[in-house]
Amino acid sequence: MPMRRLRPRPALPSRRKAAATVVAAALVGGAFVGILSLTGTPHAPSARAAEGTGAGEHVRAKALPADAHGKSGKPGRPVRGVRPPVSVVQIVAHPDDDLFFMNPDVSQSLHSGNPLTGVYLTAGESDGVNARPRDAKAAAPDKAGYAEARQNGIRAAYAEMATGSRTSPWDRSAIPTKGGGWAELDTLRARPQIRLVWLQLREAGSVNGDRPYSLHGLWNGRIGVLASQRAAGTPVPTDFAYTKEQVVATLTGILERFRPTFVRMQDPSPGTYPKTGRFRDHQDHLYGARFVQSALARYAELPGHPHVGVQNYLGYPTSVLPHTLDPETADAKLRTVKTYAWLDGVHDCGTDAGCGDLKVAARPGGRGWTQTVRYARGTSTSWVQRDRDGGLHAFSVLDGRLAAWRKPADAVAWRGPELLPGGGLDSGVTSVTLPDGRIAVFGTRTTLGDSATDYRREVVTTVQDEPGGGFGPWLSLGTPEPDDASGTSDISAPAVTVAPDGLATVVLRDSRHRLTAREQRTDGDWDPWRPLGGTDVYGDPVAATDAEGRGYVFASTPKTVLAWAAQSPGEPLAGPAATGLPPTTLALSASAAPDGEGVRLWFRKPASGDLRSADFSGTGPVSPVTELPGTGVAGYGPVSGGDGLVAVRSRTGFLATAPHGRSGSRPVWTLEKFLFSGAPDAGTDGVAAIGLDARLHWTPAGR
Incomplete structure (x- = not known):
């Protein structure tokens, strides 16, 4: 269709230049000019990295948090010379869920030297047969023995x-x-800061089967208590049983004991298959995670604990998605699983039960699980904004509340975090700057309720009362889901576009793996959710607005990237249109091209960690996709690139930053020696990341 060429204009008030014209030929007559892959050799890790965190700048600026112990939600004066402690607690349903779905994040934490506590909700006793499938018929069931063998493998x-x-x-x-x-x-x-906690409750023994004596049945009220299944060699002296309330109390007590600054957990809303209604993930994973959510909500209300961030991990659904890990990292992950699976059969654990999980030995890679790690939430790279005075604002979720930091234009140090009222927020928020200078924050919120039927996730937003002012109350935008039962409330994080008149469009993926949108009206109210279409969409969509004020949204499928766009400023999004892009690892981000012309869409090549970016010139046909060498840092997760800087998670888990420019330039990478959660946010002023210490880490541009 004939369309005029896009002409860039000054961006709306924002930290980044407005931009996502990457879309496409099919919608606005534009075109991709090819794929750019960054290359270069990473520098050695900086010896000064991660020294200062939280409310202050980290590393080079030497500014440190106002609240060294994270006990107050209010800003305080900067402190120097204090490195806050990191404590990680990870809670999974079964022995091996952490190895399959959370590693290599687990090994990175172990290598950091910080405390790590792994918690296993169930004994994982299954049918009690510790044997490869070909030998299972000849083996006698022994649930206590199999539970012990799995413990031996994990240890x-x-x-x-x-x-x-x-x-x-x-x-x-x-x-x-x-x-x-x-x-x-x-x-x-040898490393007493590394601990494992075994709660030893009975498992369901089936991914989807009707097993009322399970965490699922306990959560839904089909049973009043769930009994223990003690492992054969456990020092636990007696059997016991828990009510639903007692499971929540137990997990809350674990959090109190180990005082985490960061919690890893499984996905409490992995979705269902629409045709059958069956869970996409194991029922123990799903309902175990909901018990963890309940405990975290209770823990957040207790005084005196350090602020805590949360990361959710996708489980079985990773099987159908492109692999995220480079071969070296995937091999290391597989070796760890093989140790757990007792693949060599050497009896060196000192017990008769066996030294590992022989069921896993038949397929140690799972269903591609050792080649992937994927976050279920928290992949936004748009959580830092610049105000009209040149100050910066950063947002995250701590203790289930919105945490806000601010750095005035004339200040070196960040102030905060200030925790805004209102709990239940899920990890990962996105932010936008409105044309009048106010900042709006969008995310999702989980309501647990008093009964299983009260469980609900919804989109929420809060907006500054005036530019630079405080934030108003949370507004619920609801959910396109009819109820929790039909799709386990499986919605993505929202993506947001803003028209020149300040009206917003909120887009998310629903449990049927389509995009849906809700548009703001001129009277300030919102139209109902409407379907935008698309099929087989996974992950979180990303959004941006081009120089002329047109909104664009991008979303990944296992095979390509789809795009939606407004035909002119202020018009509704239309699509989907094919971009012609190859498969990605699903996590996308969009930013203005470094030369100021068009837009750059960032993503990774599957099974390599290589960074790529697709540039849009505004004219001409779609170019063929060009394969180019890797970056030298590998890694996984979203890529944040904007206004001359790019930031990624490296293979080590450390933040890697580099300047970038025109096509063909080779970035010089700097590794910052701290582990972080979610995704970094790179912009004109620097790179922000939330560390596992629940603090804001800031790497200024040009340091």
Whole structure:
């Protein structure tokens, strides 16, 4: 269709130049000019990295947090010379869920030297047969023995990751829980900051089967108590059973005991298959995560604990998605699983139950799980904004509340975090600057309620009362989902476009893997959710507005990227249109091209970690996709590129930053020595990331 050429104009008030014209030929007559892959050799990790965090700048600026222990939600004066502690707690349903779905993040934490506590909700006893499938018929069921074998495998895997020796010894003890039962606590003798906690509840024993005696049945009220399944060698002295309330109390007590600054957990809303209604993930994963959500909500109300961030991990659905890990990282992950699976059969654990999980030995890679790690939430790269005075504002979620930091234009240090009223926020928020200078923040919120049927996720937003002012109350924009039961409330994080008149359009992926949108009206109210179409959409959509004020949205499928666009400023989004892009690892981000012409869409090549960007020139046909060399840093997760800087998660898990410019330039990478959650946000002024210490880390541009 004939369309005029796009003519860039000054961006709306924002940290980045408005931009996502990458879309497409089919919508606005534009075109891709090809694929740019950054190349270069990473520098050695900076010795000064991650020294200062939180409310202050990190590293080079030497500004440190106002609140060194994270006990107050109010800003305070900057502090120098304090490095806040990091404590990670990860909670999974079964022994091996962490190895399959959270690694290599787990090994990176172990190598950091910071405390890490792994918590297993169920014993993972299954049918009690610890044998490869071909040998299963000849083996006698022994649920206590199989539970012990899986514990042995986990202990070996963690010991090997942490010390290099799978036989490095553990000290095992029994501890009382706040739920009135017992748990086993294992401490790695060589690295006592590494601990494993076994709650030893019965598992469902089926991904989707009707198993009322399970976490699922307990959550939904089909049973009043769920009994324990003690492992054969456990020091726990007696059997016990928990009510729903007692499970929540037990998990809350675990959080109180280990005082995390960061929690890893599974996905509480993985969705269902529309044709069958069956869960896309294991029911223990889903309902175990909901128990963790309940405990985190309760823990957030307790005084005196450090602020805590949360990361959710996708489970079984990763099987159908492009792999995210480069071969070296995937091989290391597979080796750890093989240790857990007792693949070599060497009996070095000292128990009769067996030294690992022989069921996994038949397929140690799972269904492609060792080649992937994927975050279910928290992939936005648009959570820092610049105000009209040149000050910066950053946003994250801590303690289930919106955490806000501010750096005035004439200041070196950041101030905050200030925790805004209103709880239940899910990890990952996105922000936009409106034409009048106010900042709006969008995210999703989970309401737990008093019964299982009260569980609900919805889109929410808060807007500054005036430019530079405070934020108003949260406004619920609801959800396109009819109820929780039909799709487990499986909605993505929202993406937002803003028209020149200030009216916003909010877009998200629903549980049927389509995009849906809700548009703001001139009277300030919102139209109902309407479907935008698309099929097989995964992950979070991303949005931007071009120089002429037209909104664009991009979303990934396992095979390509789809695009939606407004035909002119202020018009509704239309699409989807094919972009012609190859498969990506799903996580996308869009920013203005470094030369100021058009837009650059950032993404990664599957199974490599290579960075790529697609430029849009505004005229001509779609160019063929060009394969180019890798970046030298590999890694996984979203790429944040904007206004001369690019930031990524490296293979080590550290933040990697580099300047970037025109096509063909080779970036010089700098690794910052701290682990972070979610995605970084790179812009004109620098790169922001939220560390596992729940603090804002800031790398100024040009330092």
